[in-house]
Amino acid sequence: MSFFNVIRWITWKDLISEFRNRENFSSMLFFALIVVLIFSFSFSMDQTSGREQIPGIIWVAFTFTGMIGLGKSFAAELHNDCLDSLQFSPAQKGAVFIGKFLANLLFLLFVELLLFPMFVLLFNLEVLEKLPTILVIFLGGSVGLSAVGTLFSAMTVQIRAREVMLPILLLPLAVPLIIGGVEATAGVLRGDPFLLYAHWIRLLFAFDVIFLVVSFWAFEWILDT
Amino acid sequence: MIKQMRRYEGWFGVAAGLCIVSGLYFGLVGSPADYYQGEVVRIMYVHVPLAYTAMLAYGALFSCSLWYLWKRDLIVDNMCQAAAGIGAFFTAVALITGSIWAKPTWNTWWAWDARLVSFAILLLILIGYLMLRTFTEEKERAARYAAVLAIVGGIDLPIIKFSVEWWRTLHQPLSISTRGLSIAKPMGIPLVFMIVGFSFLFFYMLAVRTQMLYLTHLLEAKKGRLLGEVHL
Numbered sequence: 001m002s003f004f005n006v007i008r009w010i011t012w013k014d015l016i017s018e019f020r021n022r023e024n025f026s027s028m029l030f031f032a033l034i035v036v037l038i039f040s041f042s043f044s045m046d047q048t049s050g051r052e053q054i055p056g057i058i059w060v061a062f063t064f065t066g067m068i069g070l071g072k073s074f075a076a077e078l079h080n081d082c083l084d085s086l087q088f089s090p091a092q093k094g095a096v097f098i099g100k101f102l103a104n105l106l107f108l109l110f111v112e113l114l115l116f117p118m119f120v121l122l123f124n125l126e127v128l129e130k131l132p133t134i135l136v137i138f139l140g141g142s143v144g145l146s147a148v149g150t151l152f153s154a155m156t157v158q159i160r161a162r163e164v165m166l167p168i169l170l171l172p173l174a175v176p177l178i179i180g181g182v183e184a185t186a187g188v189l190r191g192d193p194f195l196l197y198a199h200w201i202r203l204l205f206a207f208d209v210i211f212l213v214v215s216f217w218a219f220e221w222i223l224d225t
Numbered sequence: 226m227i228k229q230m231r232r233y234e235g236w237f238g239v240a241a242g243l244c245i246v247s248g249l250y251f252g253l254v255g256s257p258a259d260y261y262q263g264e265v266v267r268i269m270y271v272h273v274p275l276a277y278t279a280m281l282a283y284g285a286l287f288s289c290s291l292w293y294l295w296k297r298d299l300i301v302d303n304m305c306q307a308a309a310g311i312g313a314f315f316t317a318v319a320l321i322t323g324s325i326w327a328k329p330t331w332n333t334w335w336a337w338d339a340r341l342v343s344f345a346i347l348l349l350i351l352i353g354y355l356m357l358r359t360f361t362e363e364k365e366r367a368a369r370y371a372a373v374l375a376i377v378g379g380i381d382l383p384i385i386k387f388s389v390e391w392w393r394t395l396h397q398p399l400s401i402s403t404r405g406l407s408i409a410k411p412m413g414i415p416l417v418f419m420i421v422g423f424s425f426l427f428f429y430m431l432a433v434r435t436q437m438l439y440l441t442h443l444l445e446a447k448k449g450r451l452l453g454e455v456h457l
Contacts, residue, residue, distance in 0.1 A: 148377070151373075155370050155373065155374070158361075158366070159357070159360045159361045159362070159370070160360045160361075160362065165353075165356065165357065165360060168349075168353045168356060169353045169374060172346050172349040172350050172385075173350070173378060173385075175385050175388065175389070176381070176388035179388045179389065179391075179392050199391070200391075203384075203387075203388055203391075206384075207384060210380065210384070211377075211380075211381075214376075214377055214380055215377070218373045218376065218377060221294060221369050221370075221373050222369075224369060
């Protein structure tokens with residue numbers, strides 16, 4: 001099978017299995033809602049002082065939600081020894097990586113798109129004219145998180161204590177994404193001029209490009225036999 | 226390689242000892258107290274070398290990991306593990322000594338400053354690395370995964386440093402950089418002695434620890450063979 005066919009089939013099978021049981025999607029969505037709820041108790045959420053914390057809450061919710069989805073991504077391959085089949089299949093490992101990465105990215109973006117209107121309602125944000133910039137920032141953060149996350153998901157699924165190890169390995173490395181996402185979102189929501197936070201968006205996309213390449217290359221060694 | 230290590234490690238130990246002893250003498254006796262910071266400044270002679278050596282350790286870990294993925298040599302993997310352990314120790318002690326220094330000078334044990342945060346993240350990555358090794362059962366797989374983590378982390382560290390630096394900065398600029406010393410000579414010379422000494426100390430510890438890990442490994446393999454099963 002050609003490189004792009006492998007990508008297409010892997011992504012497609014993940015989407016179909018998700019569509020059939022909706023396990024990943026529902027757990028991600030409700031987990032994110034609970035995170036937001038907990039935050040609303042932890043910080044005072046009145047109109048003035050609460051403003052400052054909203055970008056942080058959004059990104060903590062996204063990161064933790066991504067962690068749930070990424071953890072399940074390769075855990076699902078353990079049933080019926082699917083992981084072994086992927087390892088032994090003659091398909092290029094890089095194509096398998098891109099396929100899984102695309103599926104994870106789509107789940108994450110989908111959940112983010114559902115969550116964002118809720119943030120707008122709950123925190124009373126005014127975003128209509130800022131929407132394109134915000135979506136670009138979300139995309140930038142999600143691509144990087146899914147790229148590194150797919151790599152570490154494949155790594156941690158084959159070791160002990162995998163639920164704990166994924167966040168422990170992934171979160172410190174995702175620090176630039178979290179800082180960049182929070183600062184850029186804060187800039188947009190405050191209504192700053194674009195040039196004041198453009199460097200954060202550049203940071204997000206630089207991170208994305210670098211770690212897509214690195215994870216693509218490193219995946220060879222993860223699915224090695 | 227083990228033989229060469231056994232042959233040269235002693236020289237590294239001696240060089241480390243000489244440099245550190247003379248550095249301590251110049252630092253604690255031969256150099257003046259700082260005009261602003263007083264005697265407190267002397268913790269610098271331990272703190273700065275520790276921080277440099279921690280970065281040296283990550284550099285060693287990064288290059289050994291690339292080397293391992295290339296050659297798949299057991300000793301190189303032992304070297305990675307040794308470098309990570311020593312690196313985690315140096316990073317932790319650098320953070321602790323920095324904290325002790327920060328209390329009298331900045332009047333706080335910890336500040337959310339760029340270099341402090343990136344060092345804390347470095348420590349977290351190294352601890353994650355060591356945890357990954359313990360949680361992976363097969364030796365070969367542990368080595369492979371750990372190498373990948375070390376390389377991804379090594380590429381990420383400069384990005385983390387830049388992003389955190391953009392985020393905030395409070396730390397005084399580096400005393401020794403490519404632009405030369407930004408520190409008075411009587412204080413700079415013992416500092417250089419200490420940095421060189423700690424680097425020798427790192428290579429000495431690396432050699433000793435690598436041999437130890439390698440021997441433990443051989444012992445386990447022999448035990449396994451006696452019990453009729455093959456590890457590795």
